Amino acid sequence: MQVEVTTDEDGFKGSWFAATIIEPSGEDEYLVEYKTLRNDDDTEFLRDDIRACNIRPCPPEIIVVDGFKVMDEVDAYYNEGWWVGVIAKVLINCNYVVYFKEYDEEKTFKHADLRTHQDWLNGKWVVPSEV
Template sequence: MVDGEGTKGLQESSKLSQLQPIPPRKIIQDFPLADEVDVGHNDGWWDGRISGSLGDDIRVVNFKGSWEQLVYSQEELRRHHKWDYDSEIKELERVTAAETVSGNKGDFQFKPGTLVEGTSGLD
């Protein structure tokens, strides 16, 4: 994405609590019932939980804070990761903060050029 003049990339200010490194992409073949997932939907990732299955590749997802249930292929899902600013991304894969950022909890800084994604900060 570029600015209105098409000359430079878009920039947006965000609170640190709303940024996290992009989690490792690991292909999951099967998301079981009640698994916490992130869903690629409307140009973002949304927290949800598997509430049902419609065949081998289709999952029904409930979203946090909503009664809404939507259906997605497993390709549109990834395992939910919670970023711990002290050390790592938890769950299946571990990525230490030193690999993606510099500083400690008091002066946490992303290195220039580090790919990040925004969150609601409500996790």
């Protein structure tokens, strides 16, 4: 099953990584294999035991035709995962400055490296602006 996983480890808060569930590995825990993260010697994809509360289905794609606006909540693809941020500035050529509150940091992204942020709540995908 294709999923996204998160962790509370320092340096990874607010991020989601694509993975595949391999098998149950304990009570309320699953062995997953990441799709982008590799082991230390770069010979295979990283595997890890992840608690069920840190696993969600892959979000559906939301097409953003008119571009993002300042204060839109987005996920930015960076360091092999999706990181939750907010559009701080709209630049030319479909580029954006995204602010990451968790790290008090800004980075510039192309439109193709952003997606509308969605939360998995009570078994449904919800766009925060709709809550």
